[in-house]
Amino acid sequence: MSQSEGEKKYIGAEHLRKRNNDIMKRFYRFIFISLVAFSCEKPIDWDLQTEDLNSIVVEAIITSEFKTQEIKxxxxxxxxxxxxxxxxxxxxxxxxxxxxISFEExxxxxxxxxxxEQFRGATDVEYTxxxxxxTIEYTATTNMVNLQIYNTPPFVYFPEVNAYRLLWDFYQYSPVEQSFTDVIVVWNHIPGYEHPDSLSSARLQFYKFKTIDVSYIVAPQDREKVFFPQGSIAYCSKYSLNDEFGAYLRAVLIESQWQGSLFEASRANPLGNISGGALGFFAVCDVMRDTLEVGQ
Structure with missing residues (x-):
């Protein structure tokens, strides 16, 4: 190889190296400018326009228990x-x-x-x-379905924390039944937990629907794990859901606790079954209740 040819190859390699260095410098400069630009924050005062719905919210669940019923x-x-x-x-x-039956405030x-008057909900009856x-009248019509079965909540002991936890999936699928289970656990009667500032109660809610919801399955499963000591008292209530009430509660969950998954839902008030523009739902539910002592 002649000296001129070697010099040419050296010059070519040096030119290529400089060009690559220039490209990398431009690339890093672009990354730096992008990071600076996107990291800048500017306070903005949003003039949010709120709409006066001029409506009411109805919380009305009549149960199968013979008692004085309540509407809020x-x-x-x-x-x-x-x-x-x-x-x-x-x-x-x-x-x-x-x-x-009339209701008094x-x-x-x-x-x-x-x-x-005391009364109870029953199947094969239409309630209005x-x-x-x-000058406004709100109305709603519904019916009650029976519960299929009552399942005792599975309280499991965790020795590493010397406490119990309720191992139920927050959401369950069933092709034959829709239900809602409300569990209130209290332990302020146990020595060491009497102080009013200490955490001494918890409310856990579980749902069973006839649908499989991707919004729940894909959503981050980061629900808080609640532990409670042996001897805690659990008050369990299971409510039946007809198809309309089940669909309403599912819509509420999609709007609230199931938000944040890959399939976001647009924010809105879930539509209930009450006419006149009122929010909420009127339901008649079969109910089963049980009181348990955890760890016994």
Whole structure:
């Protein structure tokens, strides 16, 4: 190889090296500028437009227990940290052939209405809720389905923390039954947990639907694990859900606890079964209750 040829190859290699260095410098410069640009923050005051719904929220679950039934009415709110104002002075009734039961507002708890007679929900009966407030009338119609079976909650002991935990999936699938289970666990009667500032109670809720929801399966399973000591008292209530009430609760979960998955749902108030623009749901549920001592 001649000297001129060697010099040419050296010059070519040096030129290629410089060009690659220039490309890498430009690339790193681009990355640096991008990081600086996207990391800059600028405070913006959003002028959020809130809509005055001028409506009410209805919480009405009639159960299969023979007792004084309860209905709660409140006004809608636009601030998530605000306490809803109670709806007072409404005329409330629940009718089913051949009866019509009126509800009277509690003097101690404004917005809470109690039935003037004790009664229970039953299957094969159509129930109609009627609320009269000023010049507006709200109505809803529903029916009750029976519970299939009651399952005792599985409390499992964890020796590493010397405590128990309820090992139930938050959401379950069943092709034959829809239900909602509410478990309230208290342990403030156990020595060492009497202080009012200590965590001494928990409320756990579990749902069973006839659908398999990807929004729950894909969502991060980072629900808080609640442990409680031996001797805690668990108050368990299982409610039946007809198809309409099950669909409503599923929509509420998609709007709230199931948000954050790969399949985001648009934010909106889930539609209930109450006419006149009211929010909430009127339901009649078969219920089974049980009281357990954890670890016994």
């Amino acid at each position: 009415l409140s006004y809608t709110i636009t601030d998530m940290n605000a306490n809803p104002l109670p709806v007072t002075g409404a005329k409330v009734s629940v009718s089913f052939q051949p009866y019509s 509690s003097e101690s708890y404004p917005g809470v209405y109690y039935s003037t 809720l009627k609320i009269e407030l000023d």
